[in-house]
Amino acid sequence: MNDKTPVEQPAEDRGSNRSHRPSSQAFKDFITSGWEPRPDLGVTPGPAAAFTAARRERISVAFPGTRLVLPAGPLKQRSNDTDYRFRPHSAFAHLTGFGTDQEPDAVLVLHPTEEGDGDGGSNHHAVLYVRPLAPRNTEEFYADSRYGEFWVGARPTLDDVTTLTGIEARHVDELREALAKDVGADGVQVLVVAEADDAITALVEALREEAGVAQTASDESLAEAASELRLVKDxxxxxxxxxxxxxxxxxxxxxxxxxxxxxxxxxxxxxxxxxxxxxxxxxxxxxxxxxxxxxxxxxxxxxxxxxxxxxxxxxxxxxxxxxxxxxxxxxxxxxxxxxxxxxxxxxxxxxxxxxxxxxxxxxxxxxxxxxxxxxxxxxxxxxxxxxxxxxxxxxxxxxxxxxxxxxxxxxxxxxxxxxxxxxxxxxxxxxxxxxxxxxxxxxxxxxxxxxxxxxxxxxxxxxxxxxxxxxxxxxxxxxxxxxxxxxxxxxxxxxxxxxxxxxxx
CATH class of the missing domain: 3.90.230.10 (Creatinase/methionine aminopeptidase superfamily)
Structure with missing residues (x-):
């Protein structure tokens, strides 16, 4: 007879029932040690960098003083705990040069500057918020099936992203604070490509509500501008x-x-x-x-x-x-x-x-x-x-x-x-x-x-x-x-x- 009292398990945790990953401290100590230094990925500036900079300058002209948020989008569930192969949103890809399955959950933000003080003399400074490569002494390294190196391979570092794209890269954990900066009734307005990532859209809407911002432009205007930017190919x-x-x-x-x-x-x-x-x-x-x-x-x-x-x-x-x-x-x-x-x-x-x-x-x-x-x-x-x-x-x-x-x-x-x-x-x-x-x-x-x-x-x-x-x-x-x-x-x-x-x- 089994005298163990059943433990109630939250529904959201049941997807891990198939996993037999050990949780002992001995396992954690052992799996996070004894690795050679990671080789340099040899990242060089991508051929798209000069073209994407010109594209960002063109969209900057249309939205002076406005923070522009263009998400890559999240992974999308195929069934249960498996996802479709990732493809970034086209507006994000067009303005960053990322292709293939790069970079889920990344967000391109064009931060407003004083007129002409931005990148290339534009009205904005571009920052890419990404989830970079995690150190091997972290749980993400071996336990995170969505981002961990053991599961999906080594991710680029922040420096790698900056070198590849020509855009300043920062950790995605800094995104919320960056989006909230100077947002207010008389301050910066924020526009987002709403269809790209529901979570990021919800975050932007929450920040607007907290700041009491009365929008003078709609999110649709950003999606429209990003779409029209592609009508003539470079x-x-x-x-x-x-x-x-x-x-x-x-x-x-x-x-x-x-x-x-x-x-x-x-x-x-x-x-x-x-x-x-x-x-x-x-x-x-x-x-x-x-x-x-x-x-x-x-x-x-x-x-x-x-x-x-x-x-x-x-x-x-x-x-x-x-x-x-x-x-x-x-x-x-x-x-x-x-x-x-x-x-x-x-x-x-x-x-x-x-x-x-x-x-x-x-x-x-x-x-x-x-x-x-x-x-x-x-x-x-x-x-x-x-x-x-x-x-x-x-x-x-x-x-x-x-x-x-x-x-x-x-x-x-x-x-x-x-x-x-x-x-x-x-x-x-x-x-x-x-x-x-x-x-x-x-x-x-x-x-x-x-x-x-x-x-x-x-x-x-x-x-x-x-x-x-x-x-x-x-x-x-x-x-x-x-x-x-x-x-x-x-x-x-x-x-x-x-x-x-x-x-x-």
Whole structure:
């Protein structure tokens, strides 16, 4: 008989029940002793440091006298006590240069200074609040599964962070006091990118309440400014976009080579998905978004990511995928491929209509045009083709009117979105800067018209049903026009066929 009285254990402590870590003083003394000095990590200034300094100066101009708080964000729970792989918030990454899985719980703060007394003559001094490497005589070293060196490897020191980023680094434990400094009714106001870290947002809100601050600007204004800062890419960002697109092109070649195996597998779409995703993980950080591998009628579901269907010869497979590189910039490319390497006449007809729409969009994606013009040009072609095929209940002209839009039955999405650190980048930008914005050199966005005829669509001939086509490229606006960054992937149907044949030879 067990005469031990059960000890009530708080629910929040029960996650450690699986652990058998010893707690004796002898164990603690032994595990924290007998280590060689840590080697110097050899950290050098990162290539992004000069560019991120210029970006911080630009955002500083918009918020004189205001403390700006941009968190990296916390680790996010996947299930129970396991977390997703960490990815810093894009505004934080853009202004610090951190990528991959760096640095959970870090916070970039731009502290206001007298005008012109800040970094580089700006109105702010930047400080990165991070959790640095813990000494080996601390419990964190061996016992903390989230931050401990035994569990996740050695973290950079404060000096390492400063050297890498060019930003003064301080311990995250100093954050609360730093945020509270001079906050008051007549003092410093504080803005935070609220969506990045709930705990930091709650801290900022508590400090405002304690100080009785009446905000004259909203947190949304900071998120908006950080988003609009990315609308025009600098030279480093353009180089990184080229790299992301190049690695994505290689991934599509791997996809073509995987098609025979996909045909043989009961979940052929997953053969395609995992082929690309493995390539993205090996050659970059990961995929920039969930890969779409949509065969047959699945291609008419715009965001089909279940990817559990069969892949049949004679059908098309729509692959929408992008490699996110270590610096977190991602490509976003779609190709619609004939599974056996040759388009049927009907497939070619639909594919060519989409290609012509894309070419029309490229023709107007030049400096001085408006972003919305790109979509309008593509829609003119789509509506005209649908009219030619006898599918529209009205003329193309009537359908293109705001009161019509019948052609959008077969393409309900937009033609373009900005691209960069996020697959749908700059999403908090104001309408007049984004949809109604004027195109400038350095902007990077997609051009991706499509036509989607669902298998049960009685408004189209039977031969069209179950066919979905999208062609998506990544375009850079240049001083005298534009550049198709993904042009290395064939687009014309005859070129797609020749390319696929060459890879299979």
């Amino acid at each position: 030279d480093l960002e353009i180089d990184l976009m080229r790299e992301a697109v190049g690695r994505t092109v290689d991934g599509f070649e791997a996809v073509v080579l995987s098609l025979p195996r996909a045909v043989e597998h009961r979940r052929g779409e997953r053969v395609i998905e995992t082929t690309f995703d493995a390539h993205a993980r090996l050659e970059g950080n990961t995929v920039g978004y969930e890969t779409i591998a949509a065969a047959g009628d699945h291609a008419t579901t715009l965001h089909w990511i279940t990817n559990d269907g069969v892949v049949r010869p004679g059908e098309l497979v729509l692959v929408d995928a992008g490699v996110e590189i270590d610096e977190l910039y991602t490509a976003d490319v779609t190709r619609t491929l004939p599974v056996d390497g040759v388009f049927t006449d009907v497939q070619r007809r639909i594919y060519t209509a989409v290609l012509d729409a894309a070419d029309a969009a490229f023709a107007v994606a030049v400096p001085g045009a408006r972003f919305r013009d790109v979509h309008a040009a593509a829609m003119e072609v789509i509506a005209a083709r649908l009219e030619e095929w006898g599918l529209l209940p009205v003329s193309a002209e009537e359908s293109l009117s705001p009161e019509g839009q019948q052609h959008r039955r077969w393409m309900v999405h937009g033609t373009s979105h900005h691209l960069g650190l996020d697959v749908h980048d700059c999403a908090q930008a104001r309408r007049d800067m984004y949809l109604d914005g004027v195109l400038e050199p350095g902007m990077v966005f997609t051009i991706e018209p499509g036509l989607y005829f669902k298998a049960d669509d009685l408004a189209v001939p039977e031969e069209y049903r179950g066919i979905g086509v999208r062609i998506e490229d990544d375009v850079l606006v240049t001083a005298d026009g534009n550049e198709n960054l993904s042009a290395a992937l064939p687009r014309r149907p005859e070129d797609v066929e020749a390319w696929m044949a060459s890879l299979r030879d």
